[in-house]
Amino acid sequence: MAQRLLVIEDEPTLARLLSYNLTQEGYEVTVEDHGTAGYDRATREPFDLIVLDLMLPGMNGIDILDKLRGQGIRTPIIVLTAKNAEEDVVRGLKSGADDYITKPFGVSELLARVSAVLRRISGLAEEAPTETPISASTIILGQLEIYPERYEVSLGGHSINLRPKEFEVLLYLARKPGVVLTRDDLMNAVWGFDYIGGQRTVDVHVSSLRKKLELDPESVHIDSIRGVGYKLVVNKKRAPVI
Numbered sequence: 001m002a003q004r005l006l007v008i009e010d011e012p013t014l015a016r017l018l019s020y021n022l023t024q025e026g027y028e029v030t031v032e033d034h035g036t037a038g039y040d041r042a043t044r045e046p047f048d049l050i051v052l053d054l055m056l057p058g059m060n061g062i063d064i065l066d067k068l069r070g071q072g073i074r075t076p077i078i079v080l081t082a083k084n085a086e087e088d089v090v091r092g093l094k095s096g097a098d099d100y101i102t103k104p105f106g107v108s109e110l111l112a113r114v115s116a117v118l119r120r121i122s123g124l125a126e127e128a129p130t131e132t133p134i135s136a137s138t139i140i141l142g143q144l145e146i147y148p149e150r151y152e153v154s155l156g157g158h159s160i161n162l163r164p165k166e167f168e169v170l171l172y173l174a175r176k177p178g179v180v181l182t183r184d185d186l187m188n189a190v191w192g193f194d195y196i197g198g199q200r201t202v203d204v205h206v207s208s209l210r211k212k213l214e215l216d217p218e219s220v221h222i223d224s225i226r227g228v229g230y231k232l233v234v235n236k237k238r239a240p241v242i
Contacts, residue, residue: 002028003048003118008038008064009080010056018051021107022114035059042068042075049118051110052097053080054088062088065095074164076117080105093204096163098191120192139174141234143219146174156216162209165190169205173222173232182229206230 005022009015010033022029030047032038035056042050042064054061061079068075078099079092089100098117101110139146143156151167153160162170168190173181183199191201210222220234 002026004028004030004046005049005051005114006038006042006045006047007031007051008033008035008042008056008061009051009053010034011053017107018110021111022051025111025114027114035061035064039064039067043071043073047075049114049121050075050077051080051114052077054092055082062091062095065092065097069096069163076121078113078117089200090204093165093201094163094208096165098165099201116192139171141174141177141220141232143216144174144234146171155213156219158215160212160215162212166205166209166212169202170209170232173230177232177234180225180228180231185229 003026005027007015007018007022007029009018009031012033015031015033019029019031030041030045032041036058038052038056039059052061052064056064065077065079068077076098077096078101079088079097081088081092081100081102085102089102092100098121099113101113137148139148145154147153148171151162151164153162153167153170169186172186172189183202186202186206187199206222206224213220213222218235220232223231223233225231
């Protein structure tokens with residue numbers, strides 16, 4: 001059965017180009033040219049991947065991302081951004097996008113990124129790691145509690161709302177507390193060996209995680225090791241009960 005893709009793009013020529021080339025690759029493609037209509041379609045029907053422009057009439061791409069992820073819809077999403085629009089890229093990744101493509105882009109790049117994301121999500125990547133980054137066991141590190149099966153995190157008894165990729169980055173760090181992990185380690189574990197995007201993706205997610213962990217920075221925080229990567233630092237001594 002062909003994998004189903006939803007393209008939300010309001011520029012007619014680009015929408016036709018995307019639809020034609022993705023269909024030629026064997027995907028079943030649905031196109032929406034309005035943000036609200038695209039959002040409604042994404043919530044009503046199951047798709048294997050969504051290609052989402054950020055600049056849309058009715059509802060912009062960031063709002064669509066926020067709403068979908070807020071409802072627990074984890075369909076992989078590739079966002080389309082304007083050239084040199086780094087702020088849009090950062091906002092998109094923080095809102096839960098799995099990848100991004102900067103306009104203008106070539107058809108071969110688009111097809112490669114779609115294929116890579118779908119392989120990564122389905123677990124069919126040729127060089128998939130032997131150990132999945134998601135463990136079924138609850139992880140407790142001092143005040144930090146992580147529940148992989150529910151994608152839930154609490155710190156000091158307070159729930160922390162994380163996007164799916166933020167959760168997976170934290171989980172991978174938490175499985176090796178105090179160990180310095182390179183950006184490549186995190187990229188391969190969370191995004192897969194065949195991820196085409198740059199290491200900036202990792203930095204954006206770590207930066208967002210840090211802000212959310214500021215709820216109790218004395219208990220747990222993420223250290224940057226310049227030129228190398230990151231490590232999770234945990235103070236396992238619980239505060240005394242008064």
